[in-house]
Amino acid sequence: MLKTKRSDTRNDVRREALRLFSENGYAAVSMRDIAEAVGIRQGGIYNHFASKQDLLADLMTGHMETLIEALNEALSDVANPVARLQAFVRFHVGYHIDKPDDVFIAYMELRSLEPDHRERLHTLRDRYEGVLRDILTEGAVHGLFRIPDVAVQTRAIIAMMTGVTVWYREGGRLGRRDTMESYVQMTMQSVGLIEPAGGERQCSIKP
Amino acid sequence: MLKTKRSDTRNDVRREALRLFSENGYAAVSMRDIAEAVGIRQGGIYNHFASKQDLLADLMTGHMETLIEALNEALSDVANPVARLQAFVRFHVGYHIDKPDDVFIAYMELRSLEPDHRERLHTLRDRYEGVLRDILTEGAVHGLFRIPDVAVQTRAIIAMMTGVTVWYREGGRLGRRDTMESYVQMTMQSVGLIEPAGGERQCSIKP
DNA sequence: GCAATGAATGAACGATCATTCATTAAGCCG
DNA sequence: CGGCTTAATGAATGATCGTTCATTCATTGC
Known part of the structure; x- marks a missing residue:
């Protein structure tokens, strides 16, 4: 873990969003839910996805x-x-x-x-x-x-x-x-x- | 149309809700959407479904x-x-x-x-x-x-x-x-x- | 060490959500 | 007509939605 240091948040968001969308459906999952699963606040996701x-x-x-x-x-x-x-x-x-x-x-x-x-x-x-x-x-x-x-x-x-x-x-x-x-x-x-x-x-x- | 007069709203709600849920998914459909499709206001649905x-x-x-x-x-x-x-x-x-x-x-x-x-x-x-x-x-x-x-x-x-x-x-x-x-x-x-x-x-x- | 950069924050936004409820209207039976 | 039931209203509730943004912070290249 010497080069993975800097932020694989983007992939974390992908992974958690995928899991939550699959479990509950796109409309039933909020950006807050995803952020919480990743371990950041809701605003942070918008640094990685528009x-x-x-x-x-x-x-x-x-x-x-x-x-x-x-x-x-x-x-x-x-x-x-x-x-x-x-x-x-x-x-x-x-x-x-x-x-x-x-x-x-x-x-x-x-x-x-x-x-x-x-x-x-x-x-x-x-x-x-x-x-x-x-x-x-x-x-x-x-x-x-x-x-x-x-x-x-x-x-x-x-x-x-x-x-x-x-x-x-x-x-x-x-x-x-x-x-x-x-x-x-x-x-x-x-x-x-x-x-x-x-x-x-x-x-x-x-x- | 002499006995169907009084309100088959309940079935209208069923029909429109079914259609909308099927088209967009349960979570993506609001009670307002359903009411609008039926032709009543949102509160009216609660006379028929809890x-x-x-x-x-x-x-x-x-x-x-x-x-x-x-x-x-x-x-x-x-x-x-x-x-x-x-x-x-x-x-x-x-x-x-x-x-x-x-x-x-x-x-x-x-x-x-x-x-x-x-x-x-x-x-x-x-x-x-x-x-x-x-x-x-x-x-x-x-x-x-x-x-x-x-x-x-x-x-x-x-x-x-x-x-x-x-x-x-x-x-x-x-x-x-x-x-x-x-x-x-x-x-x-x-x-x-x-x-x-x-x-x-x-x-x-x-x- | 310093400026630049990328990323996280947390409050705030307007909109919309499901639900409640007092009120009004309308058909039914006498 | 008059009392009773059923249904529709429309405003209000508090919660939650996606999104924005000024700000802070840590890391990086020089």
Whole structure:
């Protein structure tokens, strides 16, 4: 602790605001609440963020950019649609387990953003969903998946996976790895492809 | 209009509060906002509801009780697990399409409830989820479904279906019926059972 | 050591919050 | 008409909201 001396208050504010927004919602958290959690007075926050709205926008865009970058990394060297879909599920579930607060406010507080910020976030979300949509489309075209409607299934899979944040708890019955693999299997089955997991069951795709 | 004369203000308040809470969140909506939407002054609401908190609790419990009753109705004369699962999906998706606001605040505003109300709602939600869990359990026991973890899959399916509220719009590309059937197919596939929809594909369950 | 800088303070601002209440108005039953 | 009930009013309450700002303080570069 010789160079961290000077003020990581900015990140402290980020961290506490994220936690409080996630717990109580943006509108229900006051700047005083955040300041108190950080250990400063309310006025001090404005040395680091121009407004409450800016603070929220900072958290949300920061999260989405990190998320997309990490996704690209996770899929960079995976080629065929089946493997890419599995990798996507593992990444999404794992990320949501690790950063439930980031993910929760990015989903929930879009409506608390003023129009320009909201539109920016919406674009980022579309970009993320687009990756999954492309995987499903490619798999469907190659006859690997049985998908009634790619757009609907894209959103269905994302909603299903994102729900992990509702129930997953560290130290719970299911560990991180088991949870990820459960979602992988459910997802693969949901697109009509059954993994020959135990070897005893198989799905006859095509005649 | 001869007997509706006297004041259905109470229901007007319910309707507008529901809409505003759903649009902006409980904490971001003031009693003045609600009163203005109804067409009265802020004090008038207190002739019908004891507090803002009571108003929210009334909306949420009212919704959950209606939901559960309607579910029981929808499943009352359906026997085998496969048909019951299909009926559950059709019911859930249909209900969520018809009453997106009710459903959204029941999901989102649990945290805005004081502990006693919240616990009550939590019990109702567990009862609802329990119906699906029982269906999945029975189907798995009979070897009809291929489910890695019944508890996880229960929540996964509910999260997947509930997501319909995010994108479904009346008059959109997919109609109500088509949407329901898309979710039916995705759900049936997700539990490892493939409907012989066109007849050309089949899943060999068990040797 | 001294000036410059970044950060925290704490009081103050106008606005808005949920809620209360005495008062007024209006429909209902006799 | 007259008494009774129900509902709406609008002003007032104290609390809390996001934000501003003059001031203080500690650290840093020179």
